[in-house]
Amino acid sequence: MKLIVREYDLDSSEPAVIIHDDDCIVLGVKVHDRVKINSGDIWVSLVGNSDTIVERGQILIPNIYLKRYNLKDGDEVEVTHSPKPDSVVYIRKKMDNKTLTKEEIYAVVNDILEAKLSNIEVSAWLTSLYINGMDLDEISHFTNAMVDTGDRIEFERQPVFDFHSVGGVPGNKVTPIVVSIVAAAGLMLPKTSSRAISSACGTSDFVETFCNVELSAEKVKEISENVGAVFAWGGSMNLAPVDDIVIKVENPLGINPRAQMLASIMSKKVAIGATHLLVDIPMGAGTKIPTMDVARAYVRDFTDLGHKLGMHVECAITYADQPVGQAVGPILEARECIRVLEGDNHPGSVVEKACALAGMILEMGGIPNGADKAKEILESGAALKKFREVVAAQGGNYDIKSSDLVPGQFTQDIVATKAGFVHSIDNKSIVQIARAAGSPSDKGAGLLIFKKRGQRVEKGDVIMRIHADNEAKGIRAKELALRYAPIHIEGMLIEKG
Amino acid sequence: MKLIVREYDLDSSEPAVIIHDDDCIVLGVKVHDRVKINSGDIWVSLVGNSDTIVERGQILIPNIYLKRYNLKDGDEVEVTHSPKPDSVVYIRKKMDNKTLTKEEIYAVVNDILEAKLSNIEVSAWLTSLYINGMDLDEISHFTNAMVDTGDRIEFERQPVFDFHSVGGVPGNKVTPIVVSIVAAAGLMLPKTSSRAISSACGTSDFVETFCNVELSAEKVKEISENVGAVFAWGGSMNLAPVDDIVIKVENPLGINPRAQMLASIMSKKVAIGATHLLVDIPMGAGTKIPTMDVARAYVRDFTDLGHKLGMHVECAITYADQPVGQAVGPILEARECIRVLEGDNHPGSVVEKACALAGMILEMGGIPNGADKAKEILESGAALKKFREVVAAQGGNYDIKSSDLVPGQFTQDIVATKAGFVHSIDNKSIVQIARAAGSPSDKGAGLLIFKKRGQRVEKGDVIMRIHADNEAKGIRAKELALRYAPIHIEGMLIEKG
CATH class of the missing domain: 1.20.970.10 (Transferase, Pyrimidine Nucleoside Phosphorylase; Chain C)
Structure with missing residues (x-):
């Protein structure tokens, strides 16, 4: 039957067109059934029904479909029942x-x-x-299916290096440092990153505090081939777009099945034409990879799958029992990242991790003694220069300095209530506190951890500082920090006489 | 925050309240999150968001919730974020x-x-x-949980007999016959049935062609205790209501997990206080239970679970390679059912099945030689008398005759294109054809099968007749019947000389 299109912006969990109850009866469809819609393009949608929010003879179509199928309010479409897909x-x-x-x-x-x-x-x-x-053959088909349902970037310049962190450790701001070192050494690394989903701050969340991360595929190609690197948000291109739909269902369930995770990651690498890939596997309590056995299984999966897909893959298992560096949150992480590029050797965990990873990529590119070479490039200022070139190419200020980045003005200090040594830091609580402070949507929000594992703390020391863009969120985050007490301090062992 | 209630009848797959985008930000919720709503009653709902179909300061609430929580359009409610449930x-x-x-x-x-x-x-x-x-302990808890989240009926009269068919065989109209025989023998059997979900016609679908099946719990109790039986639609009472929600998700997936199936069935039996239960397990190609091994596993499950729940359960594995009797569809099945009660011995499959099952229940009630006794009660007219008492108590006509029931006037005959013997009948195609004809919502729609397995057919014989309430559906069903050719005719083996 012919129906008139009405625009509709309901963001419910289920993308569906809405048809009047009576029209549904004529069409022979009910909720959860599917209709085929012919508007030049022919497509299928799930059906919802109502007799108040839609009139007879009309069909409510969500904005996303209107855009995708070049439809507008008032258009006429032909609607028929569609059988269940195979x-x-x-x-x-x-x-x-x-x-x-x-x-x-x-x-x-x-x-x-x-x-x-x-x-x-x-x-x-x-x-x-x-x-x-899924077995490895299935995952390989799954990966290729995700690639083939999206766009690809094909670089003239070869080989194409890539780098990916499985994630799960807060404060992991090493990506722009690794990429800048590698590009400064003359290798091309077109890096796409994600935003935070359940974490406190994704790479794209902090990179966009100093330059544009929403680049088109053409722009990614152009900048990478000219400058040697980008720090782009993967979501701005149409690489393996199925992933974005799946994530919306995975998140409420709190699962990330191994096959889905491998296919998601690798499909984006295949789509960007990576020939060499380094995967960072952060292992530690409170992360996705709690033990060495799990980490080794991931290494095997990534390298075997890479082999099937014709990509050279290496993996690094990294230490992730506590946040990387001091800062968690967009501006705070950006500032710490740039400080390291400027030559500040503190915090050592950021410098060490970035150089170790960059070193592995350099060796994949035929440059011996990678870690030493990476350190040399960082200390020489060449990485900072390359970083600035990328920032400028992405519309940022070439002369960016870490001091340009000013975190949220509302601060709350967490003070040690006893002396002792930091015994452990709970990653999951750190993420919750940073999110309560407003991270990642409030760019200035987050926290600084002043005392890391093994460090001595005196009663009254500030062990953590919360930054927020508004006072209420800062207070809420502090309450959470006092409740969770994520930095565990233990006394020295006292021998009893 | 306080929001004004607006009524909302969208029947989408997900029951959710809809809140304006800006209000969602203030509440700190997004799609798939939950809000706690305080309107006197305190309840939790999923959230959808929009900035066109709802105004700021309003909350769209689906009708089902309005009714459940005594709310009306214009009421004010207090809405806050609610964490994910355990x-x-x-x-x-x-x-x-x-x-x-x-x-x-x-x-x-x-x-x-x-x-x-x-x-x-x-x-x-x-x-x-x-x-x-799930293991049997889990299923037992699951069953009790489904009982405890709904209402119960407690009969003064004891014991309480019950009967259930796992279903899956078309034309299975034996329930009112079994129940009438058992009640005529003096045992109480308050039978609740379902409507068709994916089948062609549920027991309630055909019983409601001659009496009311939507009885309250009080009415079920009253009629059962006075007359000895009811044929009620289970959905009209609030017995194990979770089942109805779960079915809406099971159907699109086409699954019925064993634990869910057992708990669904048994919870309704516990809720109605059954002390003795007979389960009919129709076994045959094209049904839920294709082989004897599967059937035996069901028998074990039902009897063991019954034991855990303190109920005496027996099972009958019945023959289901082809439809029971000739008729499929509400009025057609009702007519055939009443004909058997009136003393018509044809079709034998209906008479045999009903007497065998009723006999087992009689024996559970201490009446020896059950099947013979059941046959005797049926032939004596006592079952018909009891049936009429129940029909009258449920608002139907005591003097109901099978000839009062007139099926759809638009008929289409399917004719044998060759001579031979009926080798098999495909249950699944029969269901599809009956549904295409309009069953179960068109009461007169369905089909009659004139030739069953092993019967001789001559070329040109009418092997099947389709009835429909409107011509278009009849033609559609005939097209499907010609395509599926559900009645398979094979020639005799001819020896070659």
Whole structure:
């Protein structure tokens, strides 16, 4: 039947068109069924129904679809019932712990992208992947399916180096340092990063405090080939777009199935044409990778999958029992990152981690003694110069200085209530406190940790400072910090006489 | 913050309140988060957001919640952010194939009922149950949790007999016959039935063609205790209401996890206070239970679970390779059912099945030679008399005759294109054809199968007749019947000389 399009901006969990109850009966569809919509483009959508928010003869279409299919309010479309897609059968097959073929995996990925599958079905898919897993051939097809349903960047300049951190450790601001060192050594590293999902601050969240991270694919190509590097937000390009849909279902469930995680990461590397990849695997309590055994399994997965995909992959297992450096939060992390590039050797954890990782990439590129060479490039100022070139190319100020970055003015100090040594720092609580302070959406929000593991603390020392862009959030974050007490201080062992 | 209630009838897949984008920011919530709503009653709902269909300061609340919480358009409610419920953690635990405690299972069931869990989460729960299963203790807690979140009926008259068919075979109209025979023998059997979900016609779908099936709990109690039986629609009472929510997520996935299935069935039996239960397990190609091994596993599950729940359970594995009787569809099944009660011995499959099952219940009630006794009660007219008493008590006509029931006037005949013997009948295609004809919502729609397995067919014989309430649906059903050719005819083996 023919229906008139009405614009609709409801951001519910389920992307669906809304049709009047009576029209649904005529069409023979009910909630959760699908309709085929012919508006020149032919596409399929899930159906919701109502008899108040939509009139007979109309169809409410969410903004995202209007844009995608060049529709506007008042257009007429032809709407018919559409049968359940075959991909539902393949999801059942994965529930039954069977191995899926390439074609089946492509069908699922394609139908997720085209919103032919409901969130109920995507949830069943992810839960099945979480429980039953995929073998390496399936993950390889899965990766390629995610690549093929998005765009690719093809660089004239070869080889293409890339770097990825599995994440999970707060304050991990090493990416722009690693990338700047590598590019300064003459290798090309077009780095795409994400924003925070459940963490306190993603790389893109702090890089955008000093330059634009929303670059088009053309811009990424141009800057990388000319300057040798970018620090771009991956979401601004259409690389493996299915990932963004899946994340919206993964997050409420709090799962990230191994197959999905590997395919998500590797699909973006394949899409950008990476030939050499270093994966940073932060291992430690309160991270995604709590033990050495789990870390080693990840190493095996990444290298084997890289092999299948024709990419040279190496992995670094890094120390992540506590935040990297002192700062957590966009401006605070940006400032600490640039300080290191300016030659400040403190905090050592940032300098050491960045040089160790950059060194591994340099060696992949045929440059011997990588870590020493990386340190040399950092200390010479060449990394800072390269960093500034990238910042300028991304619309930032070439003369950027760490002192230009001013964190939130509302501060709250957390003071040691006893003397002793820092025994451990709880990553998860640190993330919660930084988020309560407003990070990552409030750019000035976050916290500084003054005392790290093993350091001596006197009663009354400031061990942590919270920054916030508004007072109420600062106070809320302090309350949380006092409740969680994430920095654990223990006394020396006293021998009893 | 305080928000003004606006009524909202959107029947999307996810029951959620809708709040303006700006108000969401102030509340600190986003899509999939939860808010606590204080309107006298305090309850939690998922959040959707929009800046066109809702104004600032308002909250769109679906009708079902308005009714449940005695709210009306224009009321003011206090809305605050609500944390993720603990039940999400227990769903994760089941994903990890751990055994859940009684308290954990109760939390999940309660949060599903109160809509604190999103469909994404319920889908993950069902998928986990499907893959990882539950042990019998867990299923027993699950059953009790479903009972305790709904109402119960407590009969003065004891014992309480009950009967349930696992379903999956078309044309299974034996329930009112079984119940009438048992009640005529002096045992009380307050039978609640369902409507069709994916089948062609549920028991309630055909019973409501001759009497009211939407009875309150009080009415079920009253009629059962006075007359000895009811044929009620289970959905009209609030017995184990979680089941109805879960079914809406199960259906699109096409799964019915064993633990969920057992708990669903048994919870309704516990809620109605059944002391003795007979379970009919139809076994055959194209049904839920394709083989004898699967059927035997069901028998073990039902009897063991019954034991844990303090109920005496027996099971009957019945033949289900083809439809029971000739008729499929509400009026057609009702007519065939009443004909048997009136003394018509045809079709034999209906008479045999009903007497065998009724006989088992009679024996559970201490009446020896059950099947013979059941046949005797049926042939004596006592079952018909009891049936009429129940019909009259449920608002139907005591003098109901099978000839009062007139099926859809638009008929389409399917004719044999060759001679031979009926080799098999495909249940699944029969269901599709009956649904295409309009069953179960069009009461006169359905089909009659004139030739069953093993019967001789001549070329040109009418093997099947489709009835419909409107011509277009009849034609559509015939097209499907010709495409599916559900009645398979094979020639005799011819020896070659």
